[in-house]
Amino acid sequence: MLSRLSPLAQRTISPRLLSNAQRTLVNISYPSPKIAVLELDRPPVNSLSLEMSAKIVESIKEIESNPEVQAMVLKSSNPKIFSAGLDITEMNRPTVARLEDFWRNIQTLFLTLYSTRLSTIASIDGHSPAGGCLLAMSCDYRIMSATPSYKIGLNETKLGIAAPYWLKDLFVTTIGYREAEVGLALGKLYSPKEALEIKLVDELVDSPVIDVALKRADEWASIPEKGRVASKVMLRGAMIQDLEEKREMDVGWFRDFIMEEGVQKGIEGYLKNLSKK
Amino acid sequence: MLSRLSPLAQRTISPRLLSNAQRTLVNISYPSPKIAVLELDRPPVNSLSLEMSAKIVESIKEIESNPEVQAMVLKSSNPKIFSAGLDITEMNRPTVARLEDFWRNIQTLFLTLYSTRLSTIASIDGHSPAGGCLLAMSCDYRIMSATPSYKIGLNETKLGIAAPYWLKDLFVTTIGYREAEVGLALGKLYSPKEALEIKLVDELVDSPVIDVALKRADEWASIPEKGRVASKVMLRGAMIQDLEEKREMDVGWFRDFIMEEGVQKGIEGYLKNLSKK
Amino acid sequence: MLSRLSPLAQRTISPRLLSNAQRTLVNISYPSPKIAVLELDRPPVNSLSLEMSAKIVESIKEIESNPEVQAMVLKSSNPKIFSAGLDITEMNRPTVARLEDFWRNIQTLFLTLYSTRLSTIASIDGHSPAGGCLLAMSCDYRIMSATPSYKIGLNETKLGIAAPYWLKDLFVTTIGYREAEVGLALGKLYSPKEALEIKLVDELVDSPVIDVALKRADEWASIPEKGRVASKVMLRGAMIQDLEEKREMDVGWFRDFIMEEGVQKGIEGYLKNLSKK
Numbered sequence: 101m102l103s104r105l106s107p108l109a110q111r112t113i114s115p116r117l118l119s120n121a122q123r124t125l126v127n128i129s130y131p132s133p134k135i136a137v138l139e140l141d142r143p144p145v146n147s148l149s150l151e152m153s154a155k156i157v158e159s160i161k162e163i164e165s166n167p168e169v170q171a172m173v174l175k176s177s178n179p180k181i182f183s184a185g186l187d188i189t190e191m192n193r194p195t196v197a198r199l200e201d202f203w204r205n206i207q208t209l210f211l212t213l214y215s216t217r218l219s220t221i222a223s224i225d226g227h228s229p230a231g232g233c234l235l236a237m238s239c240d241y242r243i244m245s246a247t248p249s250y251k252i253g254l255n256e257t258k259l260g261i262a263a264p265y266w267l268k269d270l271f272v273t274t275i276g277y278r279e280a281e282v283g284l285a286l287g288k289l290y291s292p293k294e295a296l297e298i299k300l301v302d303e304l305v306d307s308p309v310i311d312v313a314l315k316r317a318d319e320w321a322s323i324p325e326k327g328r329v330a331s332k333v334m335l336r337g338a339m340i341q342d343l344e345e346k347r348e349m350d351v352g353w354f355r356d357f358i359m360e361e362g363v364q365k366g367i368e369g370y371l372k373n374l375s376k377k
Numbered sequence: 378m379l380s381r382l383s384p385l386a387q388r389t390i391s392p393r394l395l396s397n398a399q400r401t402l403v404n405i406s407y408p409s410p411k412i413a414v415l416e417l418d419r420p421p422v423n424s425l426s427l428e429m430s431a432k433i434v435e436s437i438k439e440i441e442s443n444p445e446v447q448a449m450v451l452k453s454s455n456p457k458i459f460s461a462g463l464d465i466t467e468m469n470r471p472t473v474a475r476l477e478d479f480w481r482n483i484q485t486l487f488l489t490l491y492s493t494r495l496s497t498i499a500s501i502d503g504h505s506p507a508g509g510c511l512l513a514m515s516c517d518y519r520i521m522s523a524t525p526s527y528k529i530g531l532n533e534t535k536l537g538i539a540a541p542y543w544l545k546d547l548f549v550t551t552i553g554y555r556e557a558e559v560g561l562a563l564g565k566l567y568s569p570k571e572a573l574e575i576k577l578v579d580e581l582v583d584s585p586v587i588d589v590a591l592k593r594a595d596e597w598a599s600i601p602e603k604g605r606v607a608s609k610v611m612l613r614g615a616m617i618q619d620l621e622e623k624r625e626m627d628v629g630w631f632r633d634f635i636m637e638e639g640v641q642k643g644i645e646g647y648l649k650n651l652s653k654k
Numbered sequence: 655m656l657s658r659l660s661p662l663a664q665r666t667i668s669p670r671l672l673s674n675a676q677r678t679l680v681n682i683s684y685p686s687p688k689i690a691v692l693e694l695d696r697p698p699v700n701s702l703s704l705e706m707s708a709k710i711v712e713s714i715k716e717i718e719s720n721p722e723v724q725a726m727v728l729k730s731s732n733p734k735i736f737s738a739g740l741d742i743t744e745m746n747r748p749t750v751a752r753l754e755d756f757w758r759n760i761q762t763l764f765l766t767l768y769s770t771r772l773s774t775i776a777s778i779d780g781h782s783p784a785g786g787c788l789l790a791m792s793c794d795y796r797i798m799s800a801t802p803s804y805k806i807g808l809n810e811t812k813l814g815i816a817a818p819y820w821l822k823d824l825f826v827t828t829i830g831y832r833e834a835e836v837g838l839a840l841g842k843l844y845s846p847k848e849a850l851e852i853k854l855v856d857e858l859v860d861s862p863v864i865d866v867a868l869k870r871a872d873e874w875a876s877i878p879e880k881g882r883v884a885s886k887v888m889l890r891g892a893m894i895q896d897l898e899e900k901r902e903m904d905v906g907w908f909r910d911f912i913m914e915e916g917v918q919k920g921i922e923g924y925l926k927n928l929s930k931k
Contacts (some may be wrong), residue, residue: 285597
């Protein structure tokens with residue numbers, strides 16, 4: 101699989117033998133002065149722990165701080181998984197304080213990525229369920245590998261939980277109200293072809309996706325920043341302001357949902373099944 | 378035509394020789410513990426009178442009261458008409474009190490069907506204009522017969538009236554703003570193929586539709602209830618709350634529109650034409 | 655090219671030898687008692703100056719004042735350009751008073767065309783960028799020439815500026831949130847075929863477009879007015895009221911954006927380039 105990756109992807113891929121403690125969780129590179137690549141690198145599946153979310157936010161701010169940089173490509177170090185979403189161990193018998201803090205970091209991750217002045221291109225080379233789909237939808241443009249076995253979507257209901265209201269809003273703005281209604285209710289995971297049809301992704305290419313993602317980043321980076329950012333703020337400002345105002349309400353909703361005994365038992369069973377595999 | 382109906386459809390079909398007074402207006406059956414079938418049975422065309430609306434609401438509540446039931450299929454006893462919509466005789470020189478009460482029952486029908494915790498599957502085996510389209514759009518999923526002569530849509534403007542604001546909102550969330558704008562203005566009735574293209578229905582099958590509807594009901598019933606209902610409330614809650622707050626304003630709008638002499642003359646002419654046929 | 659125009663188009667076309675001062679900016683004709691044709695006639699490219707906007711508004715009001723007229727076709731006297739959008743000389747080192755007044759007239763043009771009781775059909779026979787696209791989207795129905803070289807869209811960001819918030823809203827209701835997001839960010843100009851795919855236009859026909867536009871005007875004019883207008887108000891009322899309340903805020907936003915030295919330099923350079931050609 102690695103041999104199929106482009107030179108850039110090979111250059112930014114992380115050494116697989118490091119322990120997680122030694123890893124930096126993400127890698128930043130600059131293929132050209134206007135373009136940054138933010139590579140998610142938390143094996144095995146780039147799941148979003150509190151620390152991983154905080155690290156991504158910190159990295160976006162670092163990239164933003166250079167006024168020359170206009171576009172950012174978001175990719176994965178794993179050639180088959182973009183991100184598997186929330187780290188479920190964060191939700192397994194947590195303390196209330198840690199759980200609330202975890203969720204605040206997920207909110208901040210969304211708010212930071214969704215509102216950045218940078219043009220953001222998701223290079224989705226692999227599975228992208230739940231929180232992985234959230235990361236992709238928070239970008240400005242999505243390119244996915246056409247590999248038919250890959251899946252993307254919000255499958256929360258299948259796990260017995262529900263997406264938060266702002267992720268529902270993001271889903272609606274991306275694929276339209278009607279498709280979002282069915283997709284959320286059934287917890288649908290879409291193939292790349294289905295995802296393209298409902299415009300959950302904008303483009304399909306053969307793996308590796310990164311070369312096309314860098315080309316698109318160049319195109320987005322060529323648009324004068326002032327008008328482009330003004331348009332982005334006009335479109336995304338209302339949703340951002342709404343969540344800013346309701347953050348603690350949303351934290352309470354998440355905490356109460358997850359701490360319920362029925363949901364906790366479901367998570368326990370899910371993790372036991374995983375460890376048996 | 379009857380011979381083409383599936384066994385379930387034959388079992389729940391009503392004796393055609395009963396007078397309307399003797400009929401129960403709807404029939405409820407349970408093909409499996411998790412699935413209910415609500416059959417509209419007000420010949421000749423399942424038009425929505427005050428009593429018919431009240432009866433459907435009562436039936437949904439009865440089905441909801443059994444916690445085991447997860448999904449409900451809505452169908453018609455008429456093999457060629459799902460529902461012709463509002464009973465126009467309710468609007469022909471009515472008393473103000475009856476007309477207002479009629480409209481309150483239509484509102485309650487929408488609110489009850491649109492917000493039920495049950496997954497709702499519309500099995501649309503025939504024409505479904507105006508109020509028939511309202512019933513279908515209030516469900517979670519719509520399957521229509523592919524028979525090309527059948528029609529579905531909101532044709533109110535062609536009759537000289539207008540859909541209420543909440544039906545307009547429902548139309549917009551179902552098929553999108555732009556298509557709703559044209560469809561409402563022109564009072565368009567869509568063929569099954571056109572309806573599928575604009576996502577007014579989700580699936581086309583050859584008649585009888587009921588077998589596929591029961592299959593989909595099984596799929597929807599397999600999703601854990603808690604997350605599924607939380608998602609439904611998040612998506613539909615705002616529209617429901619809005620109408621709850623504006624019910625009497627909406628009753629006044631409908632009453633004033635219908636009681637106008639020009640509209641009354643139009644309805645009179647329409648009914649005279651019908652009785653000549 | 656002229657020989658390909660329909661008889662009506664030939665009849666309403668303006669004499670090309672008149673100076674702009676002698677021209678009336680628009681021409682009104684009535685091919686039938688229920689149908690008006692409003693022809694934009696400000697050579698070379700029907701750009702929207704303060705006077706042109708005011709003249710279009712005055713003409714719509716004149717047409718509306720005849721209760722018999724039900725539909726209006728909006729077309730161009732130029733066989734290759736519908737309208738090139740805002741007159742950029744209005745934004746080149748203007749006085750603040752003139753610039754603000756210019757923008758108020760653009761707002762009024764949008765509000766008048768978007769909310770008229772008339773059914774409005776855009777007959778788009780040529781290029782239609784930026785303000786030209788605004789005119790088209792403010793109508794009820796859009797027919798465009800299939801000529802592949804023609805372009806339509808909101809290309810403001812490519813010129814270093816941004817569309818106002820209400821034009822962004824109009825774009826979203828017309829083509830959906832997701833497509834609007836990409837189209838605005840990149841300042842995309844769509845070919846007729848692309849415009850049809852995203853429903854930015856409703857229909858493509860070979861030039862001349864006017865014959866089909868008049869046919870559609872007949873169809874829209876046949877719908878009873880009362881219900882049709884009630885539906886239009888229900889769908890468009892909120893956006894109209896919103897801008898009515900925020901007009902001066904929007905004038906301030908436009909003025910501050912345009913008067914910025916960087917934007918002024920950009921406009922100067924753009925006009926110098928034009929004059930060299």
